[in-house]
Amino acid sequence: MAQAPPQPRKPIPVADAVTQPFWDGTKEGELRVQRCQACGNRFFYPRxxxxxxxxxxLEWGAVSGKGRIYSFIVVRQPGNPAFNDDVPYIYALIQLDEGMRMNGNVKVDDVESVNIDDRVEVYFDKLSDDIFLPQWRPA
Ligand SMILES: [Zn+2]
Known part of the structure; x- marks a missing residue:
């Protein structure tokens, strides 16, 4: 009897020297971005x-974790089979109230209910002992 193929596993982000403070923040329930001490610019992604x-x-600081949907798609055919059970889902670009943008999923019961400019707030999905992935939900 043939063995069942291994279940595909969802990828888990890997922290490095630049991104570690971001992941330390999500583990503590904070969304953190970098701020330049020379010019005051705040930005994301980590650099x-x-x-x-x-x-x-550069220094790190927490932001509110609140924003609005800048753009989104409804994923109906995942590129990775590990996400087969999740479709349909919302993959969005979130405009944070502080100005920078982050991508992520918006968890909703009905993907047809989502609109551009909808208010969202962050929450964190535990993927491993060290990686808590920012995700979004209607606010
Ligand atoms: Zn600067």
């Missing part, structure tokens, strides 16, 4: 240098 002035004097 080694400020995208505005190229300074490497």
């Amino acid at each position: 080694e240098r400020c995208p505005t002035c190229l300074s490497d004097k």
Whole structure:
């Protein structure tokens, strides 16, 4: 009798030296972004240098975890079979109240109920002992 194929597993982000403070934050229930100490610019995704002035004097700070849907798609055919049980789901670009954008899933019961500019708030999905993935839900 043939063995069943192994169940596909969802990918888990891997922290590195630049992103570790972000993942430390999500583990503590905070959404953190970088701020440039030279010019004051706050930005996301994590980088080694400020995208505005190229300074490497950066610090991390929490943001509200609130924002609005800037754009989204309804995923009906996942590119990875590990997500087969999740479709349909919302993959969105979130405009944070602080100005930067993050991507993520918006968890809703009815994907047809989602609209551009809907208010959302972050929550964190535990994927492993160290990785808590930011996800979004209607606010
Ligand atoms: Zn800067």
